[in-house]
Amino acid sequence: MRPVRILPDDLADQIAAGEVVERPASVVKELVENAIDAGARTIKVEIEGGGIALVRVSDDGHGMREDDARLAVRRHATSKIAAREDLERIATLGFRGEALPSIASVSRFSLATRTRDAVAGTEVRIEGGAEPDVRDIGCAPGTTVTVRDLFFNVPARRKFLKAVGTESAHVREALVRAALADASLRLTLVRDGRVALELLPTSELGKRAALLFPEESLARIEGVRDAIEIEAFLSAPERARNGAAQLHLYVNGRPVRDRALARAVAFAYGSVLPAGRYPVGVVYVRIAPERVDVNVHPQKAEVRFDDARAVLDAITRVLAQGLGTSPFRGPSSRGADFWAQRLGVGPKEESTPESDPWGLAVDSPAPARTIEPAAAPSTPLPYSALSALTSRAAEGPSLLPKPGFFGALRVVGQVARTYVVCEAHDGLYVLDQHAADERVRFDRLRQQHESREIAMQRLLIPERVEVAPSEATLVEERAETLLALGLELARIGDTTLAVHAVPALVKRASPERLVHDVLAQLAMSGERAFGDAIDTAIATMACHGAIRAGDTLSPRECEELLRALDRVGDFARHCPHGRPVAYEISFLELARRVGR
Structure with a gap:
């Protein structure tokens, strides 16, 4: 020794x-x-x-x-x-x-x-x-x-x-x-x-933020709660990105990386912001110095609060109220304890009704269990009757009985323009149309990528996309990888890309949002295996090109979706992002529920 x-x-x-x-x-x-x-x-x-x-x-x-x-x-x-x-x-x-x-x-x-x-x-x-x-x-x-x-x-x-x-x-x-x-x-x-x-001095943080995010229309929100000052300049929800790389957080003027703070910002957008997506912009938190410990990280990139829950609550409530009156969408009422429940704390006596930032609140009581769509329709509906039957929904079907199972189902119809209800000999199967189509497209794209045969749709007029400098550099370094994924991109400025072609299977997607999300996934790969990073990028493209919640499907289109699921090579009951594709409601369970 x-x-x-x-x-x-x-x-x-x-x-x-x-x-x-x-x-x-x-x-x-x-x-x-x-x-x-x-x-x-x-x-x-x-x-x-x-x-x-x-x-x-x-x-x-x-x-x-x-x-x-x-x-x-x-x-x-x-x-x-x-x-x-x-x-x-x-x-x-x-x-x-x-x-x-x-x-x-x-x-x-x-x-x-x-x-x-x-x-x-x-x-x-x-x-x-x-x-x-x-x-x-x-x-x-x-x-x-x-x-x-x-x-x-x-x-x-x-x-x-x-x-x-x-x-x-x-x-x-x-x-x-x-x-x-x-x-x-x-x-x-x-x-x-x-x-x-080169950045010239200005007297307003908002002007500096607008200069550094020229492609965004940022809403200014400010407020004070529990002696915590919040000031933010945030993008519209449709401009949100995968991951929080473009969401800048500051505590007393110090830039910090904090997942909890970023999630609190995302919470303020409510149901219009899917899980894992974060707005572009900047949020400033000002709090008494004695209430925050900045000495918890060698690079001073993390902080610790004496009452973290109060800080998260302040961020979400102030931003939610401000976003409700932003130019993006008018407000509507929510219950007084909405954010308290969302943040896992009891309602405060002095609470007053908060604004629904995007006017998506539902007046009827929330059901005991709800099947969440992949992308919320314009007005979410409570599916109380359906959710009461899905005691086995969390587990999903165990194993598919045999090849051709989905094609043998009888389509009953589409529900809420989100779910496809089918009948089998032993019960009902409820398919999430977005998750199902996403799984189909992911399988096709992955097979095409492995054979280097991804079909590309060239754009008649190349679309210009503004990205972060690090993302523009990534395009230069990973040009061959992106081309193998069906994305033909060219850097035409420090922060500007030209999109010349996209995969044909996702041609309905917005090129700008598709590029942002794929680059975000490749940038976040870190030490992850290269193949995993590619799979994640393919999953992102499949999501963009898939049928959305809110799309109307004819019976024939529903049947074609079922047949396409049968052609998936390694169907594992879930979409590439881990969400179940199908939920089973057995006739025995149905009979028990209605007292037969």
């Missing part, structure tokens, strides 16, 4: 760097936050080679004197906290005192800084965590940090960095997050000598 030992400072710094510095965008985030905390109003970021070769961040902040500059590159050195009590009311973006020494330990690092009243500035140079070299220099007031050859001394970390385009897109996203936090900042990004982003 090896003896316990104290790690050398340089090795400890590199380990700490692994928590703080993940990629060039992490460097940019930390340096920009330091500049903001130093009172900077103008920040310029320059990168080369995606930030791997060079990151330089210049600001017009307060600057530092020589003794402060010497201390700033040492671990746990900070001007932002002095006592334990300060941790309970942190109002700055940075406070750990780890960013500069961590960055310096894995790069060729230099810092040039000067206060406005100083005659000369100070330069600190560090190479790979070595002892700093400090000298006087002439420089402008403020601070400039230059980081070259990131991870040059940690090749194991460097090899995990992505392509230059991908890393550049992550840097841009880091600047976008900083820009959305403070509209009064002037931010410039220079990529390989060319200005890639």
